[in-house]
Amino acid sequence: MSNLEESPVGDESTGHEVTPHPDGDRLQKVLARAGIGSRRVCEDYIVRRRIRVNGEVAVLGRRVHPETDVIEFDRVRVTTRGDLVHYLLNKPRGVVTTANDPQGRQTVLDLVTSEYRIFPVGRLDLDSEGLIVLTNDGELAQALTHPSLGVEKEYLAELRGVPTRSELRLLREGIELEDGLTAPATVTLSDEHGGNAAISIAIHEGRNRQVRRMCEAIGHPVRRLIRVRIGPIADPDLSPGEWRELTLSEVRSLHAATGNRPAPGIRRH
Numbered sequence: 001m002s003n004l005e006e007s008p009v010g011d012e013s014t015g016h017e018v019t020p021h022p023d024g025d026r027l028q029k030v031l032a033r034a035g036i037g038s039r040r041v042c043e044d045y046i047v048r049r050r051i052r053v054n055g056e057v058a059v060l061g062r063r064v065h066p067e068t069d070v071i072e073f074d075r076v077r078v079t080t081r082g083d084l085v086h087y088l089l090n091k092p093r094g095v096v097t098t099a100n101d102p103q104g105r106q107t108v109l110d111l112v113t114s115e116y117r118i119f120p121v122g123r124l125d126l127d128s129e130g131l132i133v134l135t136n137d138g139e140l141a142q143a144l145t146h147p148s149l150g151v152e153k154e155y156l157a158e159l160r161g162v163p164t165r166s167e168l169r170l171l172r173e174g175i176e177l178e179d180g181l182t183a184p185a186t187v188t189l190s191d192e193h194g195g196n197a198a199i200s201i202a203i204h205e206g207r208n209r210q211v212r213r214m215c216e217a218i219g220h221p222v223r224r225l226i227r228v229r230i231g232p233i234a235d236p237d238l239s240p241g242e243w244r245e246l247t248l249s250e251v252r253s254l255h256a257a258t259g260n261r262p263a264p265g266i267r268r269h
Contacts (some may be wrong), residue, residue: 020040024063028041034080035248036073050074077255085116086251087134092240097123112243125156129240131229143258150204151257154229155211159220167218175217178264232258
């Protein structure tokens, strides 16, 4: 066989070893490096047809290019680029959710130390607090903020006054705002003290100041607003101003929450 010819391709259904490309890294090595498991475990996943490359079921011995090939484990995108970073920050009140601020106010990037050029995913108002993701992963960021994908965010809202059952039902079923009717929300009265109340509210839309406007619409303005969950990600132990790296499993869970599953055959460049 000449150097220009590829080795014979094995039967996809049996997992026989193949070498479809003469260069690149072995798939099981890339999967192990991404934290899926040991190489032996990853080989087993390949044989059991749980791994796809560019939409196709992978076979043992497949070589891939981590920078361009789309690799999936149980149809959930695997992050294989070595230069991608993902951080979780508990934003304090008074910090701006932008990369820089013309007025010289403190930004979320001032709070996170990274050698990479990162950006915040979505926004939190200046007076709002809570969890926000910062990353250089543009694909994940776009998926998390895309309105049609509907990744749920949960907030703790301290209100002026105590909403009635009918007012809470309005929040759950939808409130007519100037930009249209809001989608149904999950709302729970979580605390009542001194004539005021706190509610837990989970929404999957991303309208500007949406929670504040919804609560104002029922006559109970927000006194304090804290985002406590982004999709599957929550961390009650993270104090205001603190940040940490997301784990590989957390990044995978965010991809799963967005349904971030590229169409078969697509290659990213």
